[in-house]
Amino acid sequence: MKWVKVPPIAIGRLSEYLRALERLEREGRKAISSWRLAGETGINPAHVRRDLTYFGQFGRPGVGYEVSKLREKVASILGLGKERKMALVGVGNLGTALSSYKAFKERGFRIIALFDNDGKKIGKRRGNLTIQDIKELPRVVGRENIEIGLITVPASSAQEVSDALVAAGIKAILNLAPTRISVPERIIVINVDSTVALERVSHFLSASERKQGSHRR
Amino acid sequence: MKWVKVPPIAIGRLSEYLRALERLEREGRKAISSWRLAGETGINPAHVRRDLTYFGQFGRPGVGYEVSKLREKVASILGLGKERKMALVGVGNLGTALSSYKAFKERGFRIIALFDNDGKKIGKRRGNLTIQDIKELPRVVGRENIEIGLITVPASSAQEVSDALVAAGIKAILNLAPTRISVPERIIVINVDSTVALERVSHFLSASERKQGSHRR
DNA sequence: CACTGTGAACCCGTTCACAGCA
DNA sequence: TGCTGTGAACGGGTTCACAGTG
Numbered sequence: 181m182k183w184v185k186v187p188p189i190a191i192g193r194l195s196e197y198l199r200a201l202e203r204l205e206r207e208g209r210k211a212i213s214s215w216r217l218a219g220e221t222g223i224n225p226a227h228v229r230r231d232l233t234y235f236g237q238f239g240r241p242g243v244g245y246e247v248s249k250l251r252e253k254v255a256s257i258l259g260l261g262k263e264r265k266m267a268l269v270g271v272g273n274l275g276t277a278l279s280s281y282k283a284f285k286e287r288g289f290r291i292i293a294l295f296d297n298d299g300k301k302i303g304k305r306r307g308n309l310t311i312q313d314i315k316e317l318p319r320v321v322g323r324e325n326i327e328i329g330l331i332t333v334p335a336s337s338a339q340e341v342s343d344a345l346v347a348a349g350i351k352a353i354l355n356l357a358p359t360r361i362s363v364p365e366r367i368i369v370i371n372v373d374s375t376v377a378l379e380r381v382s383h384f385l386s387a388s389e390r391k392q393g394s395h396r397r
Numbered sequence: 398m399k400w401v402k403v404p405p406i407a408i409g410r411l412s413e414y415l416r417a418l419e420r421l422e423r424e425g426r427k428a429i430s431s432w433r434l435a436g437e438t439g440i441n442p443a444h445v446r447r448d449l450t451y452f453g454q455f456g457r458p459g460v461g462y463e464v465s466k467l468r469e470k471v472a473s474i475l476g477l478g479k480e481r482k483m484a485l486v487g488v489g490n491l492g493t494a495l496s497s498y499k500a501f502k503e504r505g506f507r508i509i510a511l512f513d514n515d516g517k518k519i520g521k522r523r524g525n526l527t528i529q530d531i532k533e534l535p536r537v538v539g540r541e542n543i544e545i546g547l548i549t550v551p552a553s554s555a556q557e558v559s560d561a562l563v564a565a566g567i568k569a570i571l572n573l574a575p576t577r578i579s580v581p582e583r584i585i586v587i588n589v590d591s592t593v594a595l596e597r598v599s600h601f602l603s604a605s606e607r608k609q610g611s612h613r614r
Numbered sequence: 615c616a617c618t619g620t621g622a623a624c625c626c627g628t629t630c631a632c633a634g635c636a
Numbered sequence: 637t638g639c640t641g642t643g644a645a646c647g648g649g650t651t652c653a654c655a656g657t658g
Binding site for chain 4: 623626628631633634635
């Protein structure tokens with residue numbers, strides 16, 4: 181395998197391939213061409229091939245890719261081979277929603293601890309977990325070897341929570357608060373920001389209003 | 398103003414500038430340089446200036462940008478001048494979370510109708526809204542002039558819901574289901590996919606494991 | 615023959631560096 | 637002088653086009 185740099189955006193596309201491959205496998209398909217996989221995902225065929233070759237050579241000229249083998253390969257590139265333990269901080273509506281999110285469990289992402297700083301919530305249960313005092317975070321993260329922190333607190337306390345997670349020894353953060361956080365270089369942070377997303381929607385809406393519906397595009 | 402094409406990613410950065418500007422304004426700051434705004438947002442100063450000039454010339458050489466004027470400008474580019482009506486489909490945990498999401502209200506995004514197809518939920522209330530049968534969607538969207546649809550149903554029914562929203566005359570969709578949807582060209586779709594985000598985290602985690610913590614990055 | 619893997623061209627977003635202005 | 641606005645260089649991601657292969 182040659183060493184070429186992988187464009188970070190390619191990782192997101194792998195997730196799309198994975199979903200398509202899972203669907204195809206369920207439908208009983210054995211082999212698939214880059215061409216067809218492109219059709220499934222709306223990504224250009226050359227792009228599909230390029231993305232896959234960043235990580236090795238999985239296809240056979242004249243045949244295509246073996247669905248189940250490729251699915252496994254992609255899953256492994258995405259690090260889905262092993263379970264990951266996660267801690268969720270901020271058990272509001274969003275936190276509660278995520279704590280029971282099926283799509284996470286199916287992928288091996290397990291939320292094993294819930295934290296909040298609201299005395300009224302501490303001790304209450306969500307599913308089969310008990311909400312703990314945020315002060316317990318260092319202890320629990322250490323004891324349970326939790327790797328990923330989910331931030332679902334308001335923007336105003338996101339940085340503080342992030343600092344606590346980092347201090348507790350977490351390796352990666354999925355930040356769902358509508359603000360950016362700063363962390364040391366070694367920490368992996370991915371932001372999921374529905375407010376920014378909605379502002380994007382809003383911009384394109386008003387841009388299309390500005391041209392008065394004259395064009396189609 | 399000259400006509401240069403705006404890179405779509407720039408829109409997301411405008412949201413970041415807006416937040417920084419709101420904060421600065423609260424702190425009573427009057428003027429700000431691209432340099433300092435860059436510091437606030439972690440974006441390169443030349444980048445900040447470039448992004449802003451896509452939409453006009455807002456700064457004064459030797460002085461910088463007037464905070465409150467620029468904030469207004471950016472908000473207007475993001476189409477935040479007027480209220481937007483939204484309908485939410487899928488009142489599970491995530492839907493419930495979003496239906497009371499402060500960050501949306503503050504920006505003028507108003508969820509004014511909730512829909513579900515679960516007979517047990519229909520008629521129940523969330524905040525001051527009553528959950529309606531999804532069959533009512535065309536009527537309500539038409540009557541209330543709803544522009545944006547929020548999809549918070551499971552992946553398996555996202556496409557169906559999307560089709561219904563489009564048929565009802567919605568203009569844009571914020572899709573929070575963990576799957577892509579296909580829509581006619583004229584419809585604006587933005588995806589917020591925490592599963593893909595988590596897989597990204599997972600990938601970078603296992604990539605950093607592979608190099609055994611030998612480098613610091 | 616059908617399809618992969620990839621060099622090379624292309625395109626677009628980013629950043630530099632500086633002319634020009636208050 | 638201090639900063640913006642922008643031409644131009646750069647760099648990285650995308651796509652083309654085809655040589656190579658089972």
